[in-house]
Amino acid sequence: MVKVLFVCLGNICRSPTAEGVFMALVESEGLGTDITVDSAGTGSWHIGQPPDRRAQEAARLRGVDLSGQRARQAKAADFQHFDYVIAMDNENHADLASICPPGEEHRLHMFMDFAPELGRKNVPDPYYGGDGGFDGVLDLIEGASKGLLSDIREKHL
Numbered sequence: 042m043v044k045v046l047f048v049c050l051g052n053i054c055r056s057p058t059a060e061g062v063f064m065a066l067v068e069s070e071g072l073g074t075d076i077t078v079d080s081a082g083t084g085s086w087h088i089g090q091p092p093d094r095r096a097q098e099a100a101r102l103r104g105v106d107l108s109g110q111r112a113r114q115a116k117a118a119d120f121q122h123f124d125y126v127i128a129m130d131n132e133n134h135a136d137l138a139s140i141c142p143p144g145e146e147h148r149l150h151m152f153m154d155f156a157p158e159l160g161r162k163n164v165p166d167p168y169y170g171g172d173g174g175f176d177g178v179l180d181l182i183e184g185a186s187k188g189l190l191s192d193i194r195e196k197h198l
């Protein structure tokens with residue numbers, strides 16, 4: 042079983058969207074028993090909350106249901122459990138690096154590194170922007186999800 046954790050700041054916009062989109066891709070490829078997916082935030086403000094309604098609506102329009110998810114905070118032990126700990130932006134990456142146990146750094150990745158053809162380093166935070174931001178986030182997440190699945194197939198399956 043390959044275990045994937047997506048991490049953003051609040052765990053109510055980007056990482057729940059990545060969890061939902063990537064899980065849908067995994068299931069559509071018949072790999073639901075080979076790969077598990079979770080998400081978390083580096084911050085603690087939204088623990089226990091469902092994804093932002095704008096993120097839920099944007100995902101729903103692409104056939105992905107985020108309503109069952111609840112926010113939690115990322116922790117050092119996640120680096121013992123997950124094969125891939127995937128940051129949405131540079132700030133998430135730095136925060137995760139600061140709690141990563143020594144020797145586990147190889148598990149930490151930037152999500153957009155799995156879609157070099159898109160030429161983006163970060164999945165931008167849509168929380169304070171208009172609703173349009175969520176659609177752009179979905180485009181980036183769909184592209185990087187395909188690249189991530191290829192990486193997992195190459196290295197683990």
Ligand code: 4NP
Nearest residue numbers: 049050051052053054055168
């Ligand atoms: P996320 O977006 O990191 O994609 O979940 C945010 C959600 C909440 C906050 C910031 C970003 N916040 O400051 O509360």
